[in-house]
Amino acid sequence: MPSKPRTIIEKVWDSHIVAEREGAPSLLFIDLHLVHEVTSPQAFSGLRQRGLKVRRPDLTFCTVDHSTPTTPRNLPIVDPIAATQVAQLEKNATEFGIPYFGFQNRDQGIVHVIGPENGLTQPGMTVVCGDSHTATHGAFGALAFGIGTSEVEMVLASQCLLQKKSKSYEVRVEGTLKPGVTAKDIILALCAKIGIGGGTGCVFEYTGSAIRALSMEERMTVCNMSIEAGARAGLVAPDEKTYEYLKGRRFAPKGAAWDEAVERWKQLATDEGATYDFTTTIDADALEPMITFGTNPGMGMAISATIPDPSNVADSLERDSLRKALAYMGLEAGKPIAGQKIDVVFVGSCTNSRMSDLRAAAGVLKGRKVSPSVRTMIVPGSQEIKRQAEAEGLDKIFREAGAEWREAGCSMCIAMNGDQLTPGQYSVSTSNRNFEGRQGKGGRTFLASPQTAAASAIMGVVTDVRTLA
Amino acid sequence: MQFESTVTQIQADNIDTDQIIPARFLKTISKDGLGDQLFFDWRYNADGSPKADFILNTDKAKASKVLFAGDNFGCGSSREHAPWALTQYGFQAVISTSFADIFKQNSLKNRLLPLVVSKEVHQQLRDALAANPDLAVSVNVETQTFTWPGGPSVHFPIDAFAKHCLLAGVDEIGYVLQHEAQIAAFEAQRVGTLNTLAG
Numbered sequence: 217m218p219s220k221p222r223t224i225i226e227k228v229w230d231s232h233i234v235a236e237r238e239g240a241p242s243l244l245f246i247d248l249h250l251v252h253e254v255t256s257p258q259a260f261s262g263l264r265q266r267g268l269k270v271r272r273p274d275l276t277f278c279t280v281d282h283s284t285p286t287t288p289r290n291l292p293i294v295d296p297i298a299a300t301q302v303a304q305l306e307k308n309a310t311e312f313g314i315p316y317f318g319f320q321n322r323d324q325g326i327v328h329v330i331g332p333e334n335g336l337t338q339p340g341m342t343v344v345c346g347d348s349h350t351a352t353h354g355a356f357g358a359l360a361f362g363i364g365t366s367e368v369e370m371v372l373a374s375q376c377l378l379q380k381k382s383k384s385y386e387v388r389v390e391g392t393l394k395p396g397v398t399a400k401d402i403i404l405a406l407c408a409k410i411g412i413g414g415g416t417g418c419v420f421e422y423t424g425s426a427i428r429a430l431s432m433e434e435r436m437t438v439c440n441m442s443i444e445a446g447a448r449a450g451l452v453a454p455d456e457k458t459y460e461y462l463k464g465r466r467f468a469p470k471g472a473a474w475d476e477a478v479e480r481w482k483q484l485a486t487d488e489g490a491t492y493d494f495t496t497t498i499d500a501d502a503l504e505p506m507i508t509f510g511t512n513p514g515m516g517m518a519i520s521a522t523i524p525d526p527s528n529v530a531d532s533l534e535r536d537s538l539r540k541a542l543a544y545m546g547l548e549a550g551k552p553i554a555g556q557k558i559d560v561v562f563v564g565s566c567t568n569s570r571m572s573d574l575r576a577a578a579g580v581l582k583g584r585k586v587s588p589s590v591r592t593m594i595v596p597g598s599q600e601i602k603r604q605a606e607a608e609g610l611d612k613i614f615r616e617a618g619a620e621w622r623e624a625g626c627s628m629c630i631a632m633n634g635d636q637l638t639p640g641q642y643s644v645s646t647s648n649r650n651f652e653g654r655q656g657k658g659g660r661t662f663l664a665s666p667q668t669a670a671a672s673a674i675m676g677v678v679t680d681v682r683t684l685a
Numbered sequence: 686m687q688f689e690s691t692v693t694q695i696q697a698d699n700i701d702t703d704q705i706i707p708a709r710f711l712k713t714i715s716k717d718g719l720g721d722q723l724f725f726d727w728r729y730n731a732d733g734s735p736k737a738d739f740i741l742n743t744d745k746a747k748a749s750k751v752l753f754a755g756d757n758f759g760c761g762s763s764r765e766h767a768p769w770a771l772t773q774y775g776f777q778a779v780i781s782t783s784f785a786d787i788f789k790q791n792s793l794k795n796r797l798l799p800l801v802v803s804k805e806v807h808q809q810l811r812d813a814l815a816a817n818p819d820l821a822v823s824v825n826v827e828t829q830t831f832t833w834p835g836g837p838s839v840h841f842p843i844d845a846f847a848k849h850c851l852l853a854g855v856d857e858i859g860y861v862l863q864h865e866a867q868i869a870a871f872e873a874q875r876v877g878t879l880n881t882l883a884g
């Protein structure tokens with residue numbers, strides 16, 4: 217008898233159950249625990265108070281990214297509180313014997329960028345991190361989700377997580393993206409379609425021809441923002457592209473172990489006939505470049521559209537939210553968003569700071585100048601990406617266009633490190649959150665693709681890259 | 686776990702954790718002092734003085750144990766600083782029609798009750814508060830009931846394990862560590878397929 221067809225989500229879940237008990241969440245084994253400076257200090261303090269060790273330092277990896285400046289690395293960290301936090305992680309990693317990339321390490325970078333880049337992230341793994349964008353690692357067919365600091369402590373202590381099984385949600389994207397339309401537009405379209413809470417309680421599996429056609433970096437962009445549609449995780453079944461990307465990377469299996477691993481990974485794909493709790497579809501052919509207009513990632517629209525009118529919204533709370541968002545953003549209902557003046561462009565973050573993103577931005581900026589009224593910051597996701605981009609001469613294109621070329625880190629995505637908007641400023645950002653004040657108190661964010669960001673930097677206003685002369 | 690309290694309302698949908706506590710306060714390496722930073726950017730003027738008209742700056746809110754908010758409360762970042770700030774301010778429960786997954790988990794681990802009500806009950810409570818802003822609600826985790834004078838007696842959902850942990854004060858890490866034998870057996874079976882980073 218063949219066993220019941222299962223989704224990849226169920227396969228990864230089932231193969232990591234350590235213990236199950238009626239009426240209690242399952243105990244799930246964690247294959248990879250990524251740790252950064254912001255959500256871990258209190259967890260390490262907790263371990264010390266309990267007199268516990270880290271159970272599996274060999275399955276744990278630390279990096280610093282959020283509080284770290286993106287100014288040249290020979291400068292000290294000026295903010296004493298940030299400096300303390302960075303030093304604390306390095307101290308914790310050393311004391312507990314955990315491998316880490318410190319601030320001065322040549323491979324430092326955003327946690328969700330360095331994981332895949334170094335082959336830490338692999339298909340079929342369970343991956344956690346005290347960070348909601350851990351879903352990024354799902355691009356490799358890993359079940360990867362964000363956890364809180366108490367859970368960080370739990371995983372450090374036991375390498376396990378108490379977790380209730382999520383529902384499965386298929387996001388099927390069929391068709392072919394038009395020129396100027398990117399992976400970022402797929403995920404912004406999903407957020408706009410099902411809303412910021414649409415995937416609550418679920419894990420997404422992205423399927424369909426348009427997903428298969430994406431590169432690994434583009435799949436990471438899609439999976440990264442799963443949380444922005446409410447899902448704790450989102451993944452793509454591995455295929456030849458996945459193996460090709462991983463092969464030879466620093467922590468990837470080598471030799472016979474590699475061949476065995478690939479054989480295992482090939483069993484992960486969702487079985488024919490398996491069913492999902494929810495399904496939605498997105499027509500890739502019909503997608504336009506997307507941009508957000510409001511104060512959460514679900515408030516997005518095609519860049520050629522006009523700003524929605526709250527008076528057309530039936531639900532009173534929803535109407536109030538939209539009104540409040542437009543008031544915060546200083547935008548008028550019914551007006552086109554293209555042409556809206558901006559002050560800053562930020563290309564970076566764990567969503568869009570990889571080589572393909574930088575190449576896309578450089579492709580638009582090459583031979584052009586950014587508007588004198590716009591500050592343009594390009595922040596690579598890792599120091600390795602920075603080196604690669606410089607080897608390709610992308611840094612020159614950026615500098616000649618009048619953009620700033622910075623060191624790796626989260627930077628203006630979260631504005632913890634001094635890179636921030638001032639009150640009232642508008643930015644087009646390739647990051648993942650446009651919440652009030654996310655990029656600096658009073659700052660106003662439009663989320664979009666690197667292409668849209670670059671085109672907008674040149675024109676000084678929100679610009680559809682396809683209209684660039 | 687049982688208490689009565691007046692209700693502090695912040696009626697907006699999708700209140701994200703960046704609003705609950707802005708990221709610039711996450712550079713701390715301790716859990717202390719976060720109550721004053723709760724809803725910081727909504728609560729204080731640019732010069733740091735409290736906004737008199739923001740609800741959390743009123744004495745009534747400071748004495749209240751219940752926050753009443755719109756749908757999908759706690760979305761966004763996984764920062765556990767959000768429930769730390771809420772409990773340090775004095776809240777023991779947040780009422781909403783739904784909560785983001787990570788926030789809900791984080792709250793339960795900090796004895797902050799994410800109390801889910803239906804849209805109808807949400808509206809009834811808003812109406813009742815409009816008629817009497819000083820209304821006190823009562824919450825009983827043991828019986829999973831929530832009510833107010835003149836209001837319905839509402840049975841609210843809570844996961845059986847979470848309820849047990851709240852009532853018995855179970856230390857979840859201690860609970861997990863009791864599974865040492867199973868964890869070790871699992872690890873033994875995974876030797877060869879675990880990608881270890883040591884050395």
Ligand code: SF4
Nearest residue numbers: 349565566626629630
């Ligand atoms: S880049 Fe932004 S979203 Fe990504 S990990 Fe850093 S702060 Fe979080």
